[in-house]
Every structure is written in C-alpha cells, then in structure tokens.
Amino acid sequence: VADPSVKGMWCVPQYSNPTGEIYSDEAVRRLGAMRSGASDFRLFWDNAYAVHHLSDESHKVANIFDACATGGYPDRPFVFASTSKVTFGGAGLGFFASSPANMRWFVARMSRRTIGPDKLNQLRHVRFLRDSGGVRKLMDQHRALLLPKFDAVARALAARLDGTGAARWTHPEGGYFITLDMMLGSARRVVELAKEIGLALTPAGATHPLGQDPDDRTLRIAPTNPPLTEVRLAAQAIALCVLLAATEALLANRKMTDAPHSQVPAGRRMKATA
Known part of the structure; x- marks a missing residue:
C-alpha cells in the first residue's frame, strides 16, 4: 500500500x-x-x-x-x-x-x-x-442449533435454483451468514417481493460500504434467529422471489432487445447476467 x-x-x-x-x-x-x-x-x-x-x-x-x-x-x-x-x-x-x-x-x-x-x-x-473447554462445549451447542438452519437454506436454494443461472450462494463452514448473489439489478426487487409476502430480509446493499451495492445483486441471509420450521419456509420463499425477479429481468431485457433500435433509449438498455 x-x-x-x-x-x-x-x-x-x-x-x-x-x-x-x-x-x-x-x-x-x-x-x-x-x-x-x-x-x-x-x-x-x-x-x-x-x-x-x-x-x-x-x-x-x-x-x-x-x-x-x-x-x-x-x-x-x-x-x-x-x-x-x-x-x-x-x-x-x-x-x-x-x-x-x-x-x-x-x-x-x-x-x-x-x-x-x-x-x-x-x-x-x-x-x-470456566475455561476453553467450556467455550468449546457451548459453541458445540450453538452449532447443533444453527447447522440444521444453514442446511435448510442450502437445500431450498439448491432445489429451486440449481441449474437456472439465476443465483449462486456460499456454503460457509462457520460464522452467521450465507451470501446470495443474483442477476444484476435484482437484489432490491427480491427484497420487495419478499416484503409483499410478509418476509423481512436484510436490506439490499447491507453487504457493501455505505449500503451501496453498485450491481444491486447481493443479499446476506442470516438464518440463525427464527425457528427451524420458519427458516425452511422462508428459504423456499427467498428462492421463489429470486426466480420471479430473474424472470422479470429476463423478460424486460428481451422486450428491450426486441424493440426497434430507434425506440430504445441508450440509457434504458438492460443487461441481465447470472
């Protein structure tokens, strides 16, 4: 430096x-x-x-x-x-x-x-x-509670999104978060769709300095607090919201691409990539 x-x-x-x-x-x-x-x-x-x-x-x-x-x-x-x-x-x-x-x-x-x-x-x-052994024992208990929740999110995302090109996500070996990357310009839309069905997500941009994600594509999922049954349901909802947002983006992109070139303002042309 x-x-x-x-x-x-x-x-x-x-x-x-x-x-x-x-x-x-x-x-x-x-x-x-x-x-x-x-x-x-x-x-x-x-x-x-x-x-x-x-x-x-x-x-x-x-x-x-x-x-x-x-x-x-x-x-x-x-x-x-x-x-x-x-x-x-x-x-x-x-x-x-x-x-x-x-x-x-x-x-x-x-x-x-x-x-x-x-x-x-x-x-x-x-x-x-008491000692380092006590810390390890407590964290093993935390892990017993948390790991099924992380696994539930991973299974739901894989079941709905594998092979679609709509998203990719991390498989952390520790910590509290899963990072979900979607199509460009989709993160805020996913949060909006989730809110419409009563699911509160971490705001889009929370993963970036000053809350500004220039690609609007990344969300942070924290499955630690809700009960496992709610995590399973929420993970399915997130995956469906991602699919819907990706579909909207692709359809909008196709509509803009199919329009006569003279009718498409340069600043409005979109790019949707996975």
Whole structure:
C-alpha cells in the first residue's frame, strides 16, 4: 500500500462477514510483511468468529502477531474479539490485544474514559464458561442449533435454483451468514417481493460500504434467529422471489432487445447476467 493516506485495513480473518472466507497462512504472512506508505499503518484484526464453527473442522487462522513480528512490523496488529455472539449479543466481554507499545498507548487513553470494565459481567462469564473447554462445549451447542438452519437454506436454494443461472450462494463452514448473489439489478426487487409476502430480509446493499451495492445483486441471509420450521419456509420463499425477479429481468431485457433500435433509449438498455 504505497499511498501514505491509507492508515489501516479492517480484517475479519475467519468466516468473514458476509462471504465466509478464511484467511490462508500465506495471506496472513503477506499482510504481516506488507510494505506501506504510512509508517503507522495498522491491521484491525476483528476475530469476531474465532470459535463459530459449522463444520467438523475447527479452522484456525495463523497468528497475526507472529506474522507481523517476522515481517518487521510488531506494532501493526490491533486484535479484537468478544463473546457478543457466544453469550450475550452486544453485552458480552470484549477483548483487545496488541504489542506492548500499543497497549501502553491504549491503556493511557482508555483510563481517561472509564475507571474499569464491568467486573460483575466478567465474573458471570468466568463462572459460566470456566475455561476453553467450556467455550468449546457451548459453541458445540450453538452449532447443533444453527447447522440444521444453514442446511435448510442450502437445500431450498439448491432445489429451486440449481441449474437456472439465476443465483449462486456460499456454503460457509462457520460464522452467521450465507451470501446470495443474483442477476444484476435484482437484489432490491427480491427484497420487495419478499416484503409483499410478509418476509423481512436484510436490506439490499447491507453487504457493501455505505449500503451501496453498485450491481444491486447481493443479499446476506442470516438464518440463525427464527425457528427451524420458519427458516425452511422462508428459504423456499427467498428462492421463489429470486426466480420471479430473474424472470422479470429476463423478460424486460428481451422486450428491450426486441424493440426497434430507434425506440430504445441508450440509457434504458438492460443487461441481465447470472
């Protein structure tokens, strides 16, 4: 990163929201050794899904502290995590780790904002989770609840959409989300169609900066909260809405293509691709 105005990069290294990527060891090594125009360039390492496995394999990302130290940038990583998606959403324990120099900088400033953390909440978590084995046991219980919901969505999408060219979707091995990519210009229409039948979806564009998806094609599906029976029904509804939106787009495209060229304003010509 040669531009000195670029001061950092936000990373979700495992089961990245919303597409579920897992950083390879090589990617971690390269980020740790990457040259930058800014001497104070930082990696904001948001390990939000460190223990949120959905498969039999418990993935583990390479140690970013080791990678940065080896690369000559020991002060580069700011590492975050929390129990927000383990115990209480927005009310769990937060974690921060960095180099000794960065920790001195952080503590000096944090001490001006608070006299200390919520010690009662810390005690509650220690008594409930106890140790790393307790965390793994709890997350196995989460997985038992969540995996059938993810499988239900995958089966419904495959049954309705496989071979149609109308959409593609991810099969995450962890985290909380499935990413659904549709025909260009279809995402907002799918959300509208779903709303008409009483199904609330995450707004189109939520996967992109400032909520602006330039292709209007991506939706983030979070099947974690509703009961399994509702997830099954909702997944079927989503697939049908995708098919209907794709059909509308293709018919509109055909109508525009079949019209005499002189009657089709240049700015109105459409392109529908899967």
